[in-house]
Amino acid sequence: MTHLAGTLEIEPTTLPSKGKVGMLTLIAAESAIFVIFVIAYLFYLGKSLSGPTTAILRPPIFFTVCLLSSSFTVHLAVAALRGGRRVPFLGWWALTFTLGALFLIGTGLEWKHLIGEGLTIRANLFGTTYYSLVGLHALHVLVGLLLLGAVTLFALVRRVGQAQAEQVDVISLYWHFVDAVWVVVFTVVYVVGR
Amino acid sequence: MTTESETWPSTQSARRPWVDELQQWLTTVDHKRIGILYVLFAILFLVVGGIEASLIRIQLIRADHDFLAPQTFNQLFTLHGTTMIFFVAMPLMFGFANYLVPLMIGARDMAFPRLNAFSLWLTVLGGFLLYYSLVGGYGLYGVGSAPDVGWFAYAPLTSKTFSPGHSTDYWTLSLLIAGFGSIATAINIITTVFCLRCPGMTLGRMPLFVWLSLAMAMLAILAIGPLTAAQAMLMVDRYLGGHFFDTQAGGSAVLWMHFFWVFGHPEVYVLVIPAFGFASEIIPVFSRKAIFGYPIMVAATLAIAFVSISVWAHHMFTVGMTPAGNTFFVLSTMAIAVPTGIKIFNWLATMWGGRIEFRTPMLFCVGFLFQFLLAGLTGVMLASAPFNWQLGGSYFVVAHFHYVIVGAILFCAFAAFYYWFPKVTGRMLSESLGKLHFWLLVIGFHLTFDTMHVPGLLGMPRRIYTYEAGRGWEGWNAVVTVGAAIQAVAIGIFVINLVRAAFKGPKAGNDPWDAWTLEWSTTSPPPEYNFATLPVVRSRRPLWDLKHPEDPDWKYE
Numbered sequence: 001m002t003h004l005a006g007t008l009e010i011e012p013t014t015l016p017s018k019g020k021v022g023m024l025t026l027i028a029a030e031s032a033i034f035v036i037f038v039i040a041y042l043f044y045l046g047k048s049l050s051g052p053t054t055a056i057l058r059p060p061i062f063f064t065v066c067l068l069s070s071s072f073t074v075h076l077a078v079a080a081l082r083g084g085r086r087v088p089f090l091g092w093w094a095l096t097f098t099l100g101a102l103f104l105i106g107t108g109l110e111w112k113h114l115i116g117e118g119l120t121i122r123a124n125l126f127g128t129t130y131y132s133l134v135g136l137h138a139l140h141v142l143v144g145l146l147l148l149g150a151v152t153l154f155a156l157v158r159r160v161g162q163a164q165a166e167q168v169d170v171i172s173l174y175w176h177f178v179d180a181v182w183v184v185v186f187t188v189v190y191v192v193g194r
Numbered sequence: 195m196t197t198e199s200e201t202w203p204s205t206q207s208a209r210r211p212w213v214d215e216l217q218q219w220l221t222t223v224d225h226k227r228i229g230i231l232y233v234l235f236a237i238l239f240l241v242v243g244g245i246e247a248s249l250i251r252i253q254l255i256r257a258d259h260d261f262l263a264p265q266t267f268n269q270l271f272t273l274h275g276t277t278m279i280f281f282v283a284m285p286l287m288f289g290f291a292n293y294l295v296p297l298m299i300g301a302r303d304m305a306f307p308r309l310n311a312f313s314l315w316l317t318v319l320g321g322f323l324l325y326y327s328l329v330g331g332y333g334l335y336g337v338g339s340a341p342d343v344g345w346f347a348y349a350p351l352t353s354k355t356f357s358p359g360h361s362t363d364y365w366t367l368s369l370l371i372a373g374f375g376s377i378a379t380a381i382n383i384i385t386t387v388f389c390l391r392c393p394g395m396t397l398g399r400m401p402l403f404v405w406l407s408l409a410m411a412m413l414a415i416l417a418i419g420p421l422t423a424a425q426a427m428l429m430v431d432r433y434l435g436g437h438f439f440d441t442q443a444g445g446s447a448v449l450w451m452h453f454f455w456v457f458g459h460p461e462v463y464v465l466v467i468p469a470f471g472f473a474s475e476i477i478p479v480f481s482r483k484a485i486f487g488y489p490i491m492v493a494a495t496l497a498i499a500f501v502s503i504s505v506w507a508h509h510m511f512t513v514g515m516t517p518a519g520n521t522f523f524v525l526s527t528m529a530i531a532v533p534t535g536i537k538i539f540n541w542l543a544t545m546w547g548g549r550i551e552f553r554t555p556m557l558f559c560v561g562f563l564f565q566f567l568l569a570g571l572t573g574v575m576l577a578s579a580p581f582n583w584q585l586g587g588s589y590f591v592v593a594h595f596h597y598v599i600v601g602a603i604l605f606c607a608f609a610a611f612y613y614w615f616p617k618v619t620g621r622m623l624s625e626s627l628g629k630l631h632f633w634l635l636v637i638g639f640h641l642t643f644d645t646m647h648v649p650g651l652l653g654m655p656r657r658i659y660t661y662e663a664g665r666g667w668e669g670w671n672a673v674v675t676v677g678a679a680i681q682a683v684a685i686g687i688f689v690i691n692l693v694r695a696a697f698k699g700p701k702a703g704n705d706p707w708d709a710w711t712l713e714w715s716t717t718s719p720p721p722e723y724n725f726a727t728l729p730v731v732r733s734r735r736p737l738w739d740l741k742h743p744e745d746p747d748w749k750y751e
Contacts, residue, residue, distance in 0.1 A: 015388065015389045015390070015391065016388055016389055017389065018305045018306070018385050018389045018390075021305075021384065021385045021388045021389055022305065022306060022381055022382075022385045025380070025381040025384045025385065025415060026377075026381055028415050028416070029377045029380070029381070029415045029416075029418070029419050030419070031419070032415070032416050032417075032418075032419025032420060032423075033419040033420070033422055033423045033426075034423075035419070035420075036419065036420045036423035036424065036453055036456075037423055037427075040427065040438060040449065040453075043446070043449060044444070044445070044446075047444045048443075048444060049443060049444045121430065121434050121435065121436055122434065122435035122436065122437070124437065124443060124444075125437050125438075125443060125444050125445060128430065128431075128436035128437045128438055129438070132426075132427065132430055132436070132438075136426075
């Protein structure tokens, strides 16, 4: 059988990158998961029958600034890599990792404070929904840190260059998502819910 | 077009020892082999789920029957529902999408082949975990084995108090793991469609099956997240002592219903949209006409997908909602009938004036059209809240959704089997066995599911393990069970046909149906790389253009 080969002139089309479409789709799926946890949090606000209330929450302003600014640093890192500037890339990338790690430490400190106040996951509905929502986000930060850390290691042994900018950009998309989710979680838990 | 077939030396080499062959299958990242494995897995579980259904029907054949213990009955309908939805229908649709989407858009594989294999094995793990509960579900308390909470596992039945032991945990983990696999497959399908189309294959020229697989994947992305979240919450409740669905601590059992059905209703469309895709490929080929109203078909599909996200609470009319809530969900549910009706008219218009060939795939599609229409009509009836208050939770509902799942989805899946089997194996299924399969299934199906509406109307509730004599249900239930037996025979004939044809069927050639989409342009079975040179496409029917250079489609599109 004759092939359907390019005997006819065809207008060239450019298709989007696999990595980006795949990551954006993953983000859509993850968003659906977060929406359900946010709904559960809002639905159960003030419905706890006993135990601590939202009054014991202290907004983690400093750590929030850390996490949100890491979106800028990761952006600068990817831009540096695209331009082939290796050392600035490593610097911004490592700073992103540090800011993310700081945020996670902040979450740990906050949980320590809350557990001291008697708020555990089994204390009441507030505890269950709070730790689940914030914990789900912290889990995503942790996954992001693993990805960032892996790239850092590869970059240190000179395996990350301009050619990998596309892949690194995909990871930065995930990191932006983790930040954006925190904006929602922060608003829901510390602004609306308190 | 000449019919000489090309030979591919690399794939036609000498036989390998079976261990090597097995190793090749288990470690494959080829979308076609993964697709075949999905489908084989689905057939295995179709037989398992079918046996469960048969046991349920034997128990209900007459009043006061004691064939099964009440506990066993509960476990069987839970396993039957969970199996059929998650481990038959989903893998079947994902298997066909895996096999066909790259071939139809002229790609060499899915976007992420290794992720694809990972999804398959997650689904398999989920399936075996569900059944492992039969032996491993005893847990610490020495009670409970297979999950017995129904396929939607309403709270507080799933709490530690009512589900001691680990049977519910196996159910939760099984769906959680299979859900991750499904999300990954959906990501793969979407990325493949957006990023790997061959030159000239614009979105507007994609075969409808590809469009519908894309819609299915998008819907799966939105629907499976809520299920995953709800299962995670249930695990928090059961393992960490949380209170999400713990009514004693102020938690809400109704919230679980919302979360489950936000997944559960779109899930129906995740399954039925690819079935529409099969019909949209098969009906035109056997009517010898291009599909009627291609853009409208795409639009109607996207409309169905979009509206289906906002209809979930029609599963909850009997729970009691506000009048505003009832009204919204009545209207949104009825609205779905509009794009669905458009599709039915388009399929009919495709057949209208065509030179129809009633080969087995077409027979199943015609059966689908007729039965799907009826299923839609009872759907509109149940969408009306007052009607639903009367019949929700009765056998009328059971009859309605089996009409959709068996009468529409399974019939389309069988059409797809008969249509694409020659491509997958290079051999034809037997037409005479196929027709016997079709007619037996039609007779069995209608005996079972037409009749099943009646005990529902007479007040027979769902999920009862037996009933007393004198309510007028016995005769109807006996007929339902007889129909189920006939369906079982039909499925047996289908499996025999599959096995026989796989070894002894007549050679199919590349294009046995004189079809128009790209998968028929390569050999049967296709080589590992699908296309030696990437095809170039100028219309929705590239093979028509090739066979009819004097009158190609692209002059008109």
